[in-house]
Amino acid sequence: MQPISRRNLLLAGTGAGTLALLGAGRAAASADVPPHRWIGAGSFRHVHDPSTPGRRRYLNDHTLIRAGDRWHVFGIVGDSAATGDAPDSAAEISFAHASAPHPYGPWTAHADALTVDPGYHGEEHLWAPHVIEAGGTYWMFYAAGGRGGAAINLATSTDLTTWTRVPSGPLFRGRAARDPMVVRIGGEWVMYYTELSAVDGRHLVCHRRSADLLHWSEPGVAYADETTDATGVSVTESPFVVERDGWYYLFIGPRGGYDGTDVLASRDPFRFSLDGYAGHVPGHAVEPFTDGQQWYASAAGWFRHGLYVAPLHWQDAPPPWQSPDNPVAALDVQGRLTVFALDAGDRSLLRRVQLAPDTDSWSEWERFGGPAGAVPTLGRNTNGRLEVFSLAPGGANLHHRVQRPDGGWYDWEEFGGPAGAAPAVARNADGRLEVFVLSPGGTLIARRRQWSPGALTWDPWDAGFGGPAGAPPVVAANADGRFEVFALTPGGTALLHRWQETPGGAWSPWNRFGTAAGAAPRVARDGSGRLTVTAIGPSGLGAFHRRQSVPSGGWDDWRPLFGWSAAAPLLVPSADGRLEAIALSPGGERLAHRWQLAPGGAWDPGADFGEPGVTLAAPPSAAADATGRIHVFAVTVEGRVRTRVQVRPSSGWQPWTGFGDRLLAPLPSGAPAP
Known part of the structure; x- marks a missing residue:
């Protein structure tokens, strides 16, 4: 079997002038739950460049976590390709690490947090880290694998600097399992990740449940894209789920081009569909996060040079599209x-x-x-x-x-x-x-x-x-x-x-x-x-x-x-x-x-x-x-x-x-x- 690369996976009215019938099309809400909000974002600001002297690097899928009075970012890092070209994702073998007192910086670069270990159950790449804190320990879930197939792995840390892989090996394997994120829903942990259907090749966002972050249930399907693997590129990358006022919001991309993320709203955290469209954020691998007072969106990607942050807006009306021409x-x-x-x-x-x-x-x-x-x-x-x-x-x-x-x-x-x-x-x-x-x-x-x-x-x-x-x-x-x-x-x-x-x-x-x-x-x-x-x-x-x-x-x-x-x-x-x-x-x-x-x-x-x-x-x-x-x-x-x-x-x-x-x-x- 050939080694798996991220690139291969990606390829796998009235006359008076009113228009009253142009409604907003909100998802239905029960009498005691308000309608879902609409999501948009302000301008993205470039806040951190992971490049080193003589080495131009990019960030891709990433994660942010606040520890004490500092924010930390971990993310895929790699050498930038020629202008306008995509890099070789198979060469993504380490996670960058930086910290800052505020999402807008200033950011301080640290040594890479984790580097691929071929001796650890055949790791050949490191993709899409997601870090949470539970019980005084930081848990980093990430996509790895190689000739043995796609895998979701886990490393832990007590200081966000030294990371140790769990001795038991991958949490689970899949056909193309990648891009994990973990969130607490009710009394259990839920992991969302992307996968390919074994039945018809459709791109999926799957979910698994756990009581202890180590043992995970069999998968369920939270979202199934209408296109199949035969069409080419996946548009179920970088899933991220947040809850607000009884609604769950799934951020998913790339949509509307490489630098685009759609948001789908649902009352059920385990079932999302296009009928729940709730907005768009113009960034790649977007992660929504809050400092308790304001909401932000972070973004990165192959064609950018590091981390970008924008204000995230929860709106009563949908954000508008624009003509492709400007001016x-x-x-x-x-x-x-x-x-x-x-x-x-x-x-x-x-x-x-x-x-x-x-x-x-x-x-x-x-x-x-x-x-x-x-x-x-x-x-x-x-x-x-x-x-x-x-x-x-x-x-x-x-x-x-x-x-x-x-x-x-x-x-x-x-x-x-x-x-x-x-x-x-x-x-x-x-x-x-x-x-x-x-x-x-x-x-x-x-x-x-x-x-x-x-x-x-x-x-x-x-x-x-x-x-x-x-x-x-x-x-x-x-x-x-x-x-x-x-x-x-x-x-x-x-x-x-x-x-x-x-x-x-x-x-x-x-x-x-x-x-x-x-x-x-x-x-x-x-x-x-x-x-x-x-x-x-x-x-x-x-x-x-x-x-x-x-x-x-x-x-x-x-x-x-x-x-x-x-x-x-x-x-x-x-x-x-x-x-x-x-x-x-x-x-x-x-x-x-x-x-x-x-x-x-x-x-x-x-x-x-x-x-x-x-x-x-x-x-x-x-x-x-x-x-x-x-x-x-x-x-x-x-x-x-x-x-x-x-x-x-x-x-x-x-x-x-x-x-x-x-x-x-x-x-x-x-x-x-x-």
């Missing part, structure tokens, strides 16, 4: 490229305008609206007037603002609500704008369209268009004018699509468009008239594309496009109709670029597109100006905006430059509304 840009009624973004300080909506359609000179940033819950989305009418669609803080409702023919703007108006994201917008075959919006918590997708092309009035909402969904929908028009809408199912178990059967006509049922996916897809139309969809696999292991065989027709098979990617690659057509694709690696350190050699044709192998030493907070956005030149916009982890512009339409690129002095809010999915 967002489009041509206005005067043919000037106009950029909209959110201020990092007060989340107010900002605008910046090209001074002339054929220049690189811009106005200063100016305030365009009050605080918003997500980056806005844009629509452009047949007469060129822009419409801006914004989500209110907390997702309470939608607003929109319409450009006047003279280039000025009408006042903001209510557009519907509540909502879980700013809507997807497209122009249909007869010139009317249509919007597609996700409800809070993703329970349904609603649709609304203009009364007539360019009109200021809109039809009533159709709240039964689709759903539930695991991310906001995306929409594009076929060459013949028929819409196609694409959506991610809850938990990322599949991609679905639905299309108009005739331009402006009836819609098909929802159909399966792809297997498990890691995030919402993107879609664009090239110069040949064919649509292309991009998506990432679960965990972001790879980025793929699928294009129409003929304009407005069927679809070719999925094909690889990039390696590890933080989100579905950006697609933007050049002036000559060739698509340009740009993908950001998890961690934000590498920006890759590929382009079609001809409209609808094969892809160039590509090249690096980013700036050395610059880390991005989120994938870039792009838009073409009136001359046809593409402008790419990206926000760094410091909130600075950088831009890169084609020299000429469909040509090469100028160097990256700054784009104004305002700091912008990336607002990753799951961030709390201001």
Whole structure:
């Protein structure tokens, strides 16, 4: 039998504009138990780097515990791979250890806590430590194993420095048992860990029970993912369960890309399902913890450099999603490229305008609206007037603002609500704008369209268009004018699509468009008239594309496009109709670029597109100006905006430059509304 590596395991309404039917979709609660809370997180701060002189290292699955007046962290540690690449998880053979007086530091590194011992029942790796205190002893549960199979092992300590493995060997073995965490529930200890089903290969979160932390029951299944091992990457990593006010919350990932963790709520600690979706935290291997006064979330991962900490929020309303584009840009009624973004300080909506359609000179940033819950989305009418669609803080409702023919703007108006994201917008075959919006918590997708092309009035909402969904929908028009809408199912178990059967006509049922996916897809139309969809696999292991065989027709098979990617690659057509694709690696350190050699044709192998030493907070956005030149916009982890512009339409690129002095809010999915 070949040695087991972590990588191998991973691969194994009304016309008045209200939208009352877009409910939050809470799990049901009994009369004496309040509804579950919704979970989101603030910005993550980098607090500890485990690197040593001449050796760049990362932390992955980790655990935090408070002892006296200090916090301690233990975690998988390894040597970082080349920028944007994943390391060899089989080489993860030790646990790093550091301590601090506060979760935000300062952190002091200590000697590695535990190193692999091949003589101890065939250990070949050390993964995912979890430490608790009981009876004056610290207990470290961790995943190990090798040729003898996956194992959950145990070491103990009285000082958090010297650790001794229990002489009896592994607590138990499994097919792919890993990522243990232990919590007290009622009068017994419960261990949650990940496993593969021996029946159908599905990824599971299993549980076992114990009275003494040494002897454990046979396993039960707390959560079963709908995908199977045959689909590729596990999305049942790093399970963590906490209880609050009679509800149990399971944190599990990677969801929404490598740096993402979903939360499922249940009244039963031994049974969780996607129906209990309760929020999202934008981090990898997230561990929730509290100092008794505040809640925090910690995160780490292969593509980061150490430990990150963020405030964890327990909310009455679901945290909003956002458009994948940030900032967002489009041509206005005067043919000037106009950029909209959110201020990092007060989340107010900002605008910046090209001074002339054929220049690189811009106005200063100016305030365009009050605080918003997500980056806005844009629509452009047949007469060129822009419409801006914004989500209110907390997702309470939608607003929109319409450009006047003279280039000025009408006042903001209510557009519907509540909502879980700013809507997807497209122009249909007869010139009317249509919007597609996700409800809070993703329970349904609603649709609304203009009364007539360019009109200021809109039809009533159709709240039964689709759903539930695991991310906001995306929409594009076929060459013949028929819409196609694409959506991610809850938990990322599949991609679905639905299309108009005739331009402006009836819609098909929802159909399966792809297997498990890691995030919402993107879609664009090239110069040949064919649509292309991009998506990432679960965990972001790879980025793929699928294009129409003929304009407005069927679809070719999925094909690889990039390696590890933080989100579905950006697609933007050049002036000559060739698509340009740009993908950001998890961690934000590498920006890759590929382009079609001809409209609808094969892809160039590509090249690096980013700036050395610059880390991005989120994938870039792009838009073409009136001359046809593409402008790419990206926000760094410091909130600075950088831009890169084609020299000429469909040509090469100028160097990256700054784009104004305002700091912008990336607002990753799951961030709390201001």
